[in-house]
Amino acid sequence: MTLDVQPLERVVSPQPYSGRAKVAVIYTSANTVVNDIGRVMRLAGYMDALDRDAETLLKINISWQRYYPACSTSPWQLDGVIQALREDGYSRLLGAHNGTVVVNSHEGEAKNKHANVVNKHGVPVVHLNDDDVPWVRYEPKTPMVALPEIFKEGIYIPQVFQGKNIVHLPTMKTHVFTTMTGAMKNAFGGLLNFKRHWTHSRIHETLVDLLAIQKEIHPGIFAVMDGTIAGDGPGPRAMRTHVKNVILASADQVAIDATAAKMMGFDPLSIDFIRLATERGLGQGDPDMIDIEGLDISDVNFGFSRDEDTFASWGQKKIYWGPLKPLEGMLLRSPIVPWAYAASNFYYNVFWWNLFGRGQVKAAMQTEWGRLFQGY
Numbered sequence: 001m002t003l004d005v006q007p008l009e010r011v012v013s014p015q016p017y018s019g020r021a022k023v024a025v026i027y028t029s030a031n032t033v034v035n036d037i038g039r040v041m042r043l044a045g046y047m048d049a050l051d052r053d054a055e056t057l058l059k060i061n062i063s064w065q066r067y068y069p070a071c072s073t074s075p076w077q078l079d080g081v082i083q084a085l086r087e088d089g090y091s092r093l094l095g096a097h098n099g100t101v102v103v104n105s106h107e108g109e110a111k112n113k114h115a116n117v118v119n120k121h122g123v124p125v126v127h128l129n130d131d132d133v134p135w136v137r138y139e140p141k142t143p144m145v146a147l148p149e150i151f152k153e154g155i156y157i158p159q160v161f162q163g164k165n166i167v168h169l170p171t172m173k174t175h176v177f178t179t180m181t182g183a184m185k186n187a188f189g190g191l192l193n194f195k196r197h198w199t200h201s202r203i204h205e206t207l208v209d210l211l212a213i214q215k216e217i218h219p220g221i222f223a224v225m226d227g228t229i230a231g232d233g234p235g236p237r238a239m240r241t242h243v244k245n246v247i248l249a250s251a252d253q254v255a256i257d258a259t260a261a262k263m264m265g266f267d268p269l270s271i272d273f274i275r276l277a278t279e280r281g282l283g284q285g286d287p288d289m290i291d292i293e294g295l296d297i298s299d300v301n302f303g304f305s306r307d308e309d310t311f312a313s314w315g316q317k318k319i320y321w322g323p324l325k326p327l328e329g330m331l332l333r334s335p336i337v338p339w340a341y342a343a344s345n346f347y348y349n350v351f352w353w354n355l356f357g358r359g360q361v362k363a364a365m366q367t368e369w370g371r372l373f374q375g376y
Contacts, residue, residue: 021255021284030368037080049251050220062108070231098189099129146205173231176313183223204272254283
């Protein structure tokens with residue numbers, strides 16, 4: 001079902017953002033993390049960002065239906081956010097999962113133990129790609145950079161998103177297409193449907209468009225990023241995992257991503273979506289203009305690797321930006337596209353998982369975070 005709807009009146013000015021932003025960063029441990037998440041949210045001033053009278057969406061991230069450390073929203077991350085919101089009077093909560101052509105969200109919420117957490121708290125959940133969830137055509141007031149050219153039939157978003165606060169729940173990790181992935185990339189799974197892979201060749205501009213749309217449809221936006229275990233290398237799945245024991249929070253989606261990027265060892269403004277969002281007035285990506293509450297991160301540098309590839313992502317880049325670009329439509333937007341899904345599933349779920357992933361998860365289960373995961 002589709003409905004024509006009009007955007008709210010709030011419009012984002014396409015002017016470079018010159019104001020200061022605030023990001024809270026704290027250390028944590030497996031014994032204290034659930035309460036620490038409330039502490040970092042309050043340190044970042046989340047109640048000033050979210051409308052207490054509005055329903056609040058929890059945009060859960062599932063990058064893989066398997067549990068793999070740093071890949072998807074952790075159960076303690078979801079647990080802590082729900083606990084803090086309930087303690088502070090945000091009673092109307094709704095979890096939101098997105099499925100993809102290669103990741104089943106129902107399987108993912110079980111294996112990542114999200115289902116156990118929302119059931120404990122009595123929070124309902126919507127799976128955005130289920131057949132009974134309506135998507136509606138949306139006409140942004142903010143000038144778009146890429147989406148109208150990609151989706152010529154119109155931009156469609158989940159009807160359930162409109163008029164609600166949203167809290168993004170990303171993890172601190174690298175990404176084969178965007179260098180790092182965080183709060184801004186988390187919207188990619190929520191606001192775009194199964195055709196979202198059409199945007200990969202213009203992924204940075206797409207993330208900027210999606211943030212502009214969020215600022216029109218949500219009365220409040222906030223993000224809590226889990227860096228207890230962080231992912232380095234060819235993310236979001238085939239990563240090396242590192243225990244880092246940090247949590248980040250901010251109402252500025254650009255600033256929290258810029259701060260995470262800086263901590264991982266990257267120049268935030270060298271990452272196109274952070275730079276473009278700052279230039280268009282959607283948030284602050286300049287580290288010199290971001291006030292850090294809590295932990296002093298001035299000397300933090302995880303030394304993560306930039307722009308690594310798996311064999312699968314190497315091939316995708318040849319299609320999106322390389323010599324196979326003329327074949328993009330045929331390979332990824334035609335009836336033969338299931339070949340790409342099958343290849344991706346085989347690579348990650350059979351080859352990479354059995355050769356690398358299974359052993360890394362087994363090792364992670366011996367850490368305090370692995371034991372906490374098993375306790376859920």
